[in-house]
Amino acid sequence: MTATRPPKRGGAPAPPHHDVSDLGLAEVGQARIEWADARMPVLRSIRERFARERPLDGVRIAVCLHVTTETANLVRALSAGGADVALCASNPLSTQDDVAAALVDRSGIAVHAIQGEDMATYYDHIERVVDTKPHVTMDDGADVISVLHSRRTELLSEIVGGTEETTSGVLRLRALEAEGKLGFPVVAVGEAQTKRFFDDRYGTGQSTLDGILRATNTLLAGRVVVVFGYGWCGRGIALRARGAGSQVVVCEVDPLRALEAKLDGFEVMPALAAAAKGDVFVTATGGRDVVRREHFELMRDGALLCNAGHFDVEISLADLRAVAPERREVREHVEQFVTPDGRRLHLLAQGRVVNLAAAEGHPAAVMDVAFANQALVAEYLVRHADELRPQVLEVPRALDHEIARLTLASLSVEIDALTDDQRSYLTSWEIGT
Known part of the structure; x- marks a missing residue:
């Protein structure tokens, strides 16, 4: 399958009806989303740039992540970039119902997630997100990609790429790739250095x-x-x-x-x-x-x-x-x-x-780094759709370094830069002992 760039505008179907626990929880959820946002300066800076540049205009994104305050801020960044986002949960027990309500009521996002949903409902919610005919997928465990490759294969040709948040999900993707069945390029966000170091070690x-x-x-x-x-x-x-x-x-x-x-x-x-x-x-x-x-x-x-x-x-x-x-x-x-x-x-x-x-997951400051990866990789997939082949890809090193740089800046940390002589020494073979 040759990836094709999605249309800039138009053609998107009406978003599916939401399925959340109680829209009356939206005010509480919005306050919690804003609390997390104040602790996610890297993602906030990306959202501000996305709002100016609209790099995801007309792109439909199917997101299957833990429905938390931090995820809400990722979804808001994608939406600010012009994307049409549909969200479901990647775990039946991880949804924060007030956050789901706020995303529907305050941000107009199609959310299908209820805390404690049974497995039939869980997979029905994934199907509702897949119904939006996405151009980009975002997974935490590869459940959306598994559904697309098993029951919804007619949609594969429309997808330019996906992202995967977890090691468990990447294992499933590499199995698909090894069998020659992976239908589109997927970036293993879970293997980015910034994600592994910050999210896995300190967050988990x-x-x-x-x-x-x-x-x-x-x-x-x-x-x-x-x-x-x-x-x-x-x-x-x-x-x-x-x-x-x-x-x-x-x-x-x-x-x-x-x-x-x-x-x-x-x-x-x-x-x-x-x-x-x-x-x-x-x-x-x-x-x-x-x-x-x-x-x-x-x-x-x-x-x-x-x-x-x-x-x-x-x-x-x-x-x-x-x-x-x-x-x-x-x-x-x-x-x-x-x-x-x-x-x-x-x-x-x-x-x-x-x-x-049993708790709220990683602190917002940790997910700031992980979800900055998700947002920038989504932009990368759309910009380079014509160049990428169906395989499991690493996060581009330049993106990993940019996220680290933005994170250091948010912490008011400055570092040194190589001089021209130092750079030349590190990239040449002529200079010996």
Whole structure:
């Protein structure tokens, strides 16, 4: 498929009817959106430029992200650039209903998202967004792209490109690419250096602990926190847990990451050994069945189980129900599973991403950087539609550096620049010892 640039104006169908919980929540939601906006100076500067230049005029964008205050400000930036945006949730438990209401009522955005929606409604909302016949997709988990490549293939030829926010989603896209089935170019925003460093390490590190604390009100100091996976997210979780006074254990399958965790000062051991030792278990791998029957059978009474990965497959819920058939809700976002021998295992947020299901997700300052990537990559896809082929692409290095530069400027930080001699030295081969 050869990508074609979307029309500048006209041709867009009427937006689909919204489906949100309660439009009466719009005033509260708008106030929260504006609070986040004040803490997102990079995205705000992009929105102001977009409003002047209108680089997305006439472009239909299907957005499937967590419906939060920060996402609202991304959508507002895209709309300011001239885009027709339709938004649905990328997780049934992450929608903030007041934000969804405000986007519909105050910004005229077609939103299909309700906190706690069942899976049938979740996928129906994705279909409603896909119905807008998008030119650009924005995913957090590749669900829109999966629907387009399975049930709505007739729309692929109209799409000039997409973006993907998460590592889990990029894995799905690379599988499509490997099979030769990827229908349009997709930029792996989740692999941008600014996104990985800022969002995954500092955002996930802080917000995961926030979700655990809001759900359980537990004391982390002196507890053994077991982190499964030492990628960017796992590093951040381990770092913040140690800062809270926890003894941190890391479980890994990658020898390089395991070595890094050890040299960073964490205990490293197999999951079976950690299962008998831990108080709090956090998965952050992007894989499935990371914590399963043999681990549950060894866990101590009172263990807390939560997931920081995108999909709810890292903790095997089927195995948990088999090992501990008696269950009840003991707090909001906390299910207690009781084993026949009386041990109580506590599952947070139904095994879904805990920082969004039980808390508010990343701070606005973190999502400012991640969503600046999304906005600029959307502009890049439209400007270069005729040049890009259907494959998984990296964020252009120049965009990554521009976002870092804008972020430093927002923090009033100045850095040095290379002199001409220094630049010449670094780019030549003639000068030796």
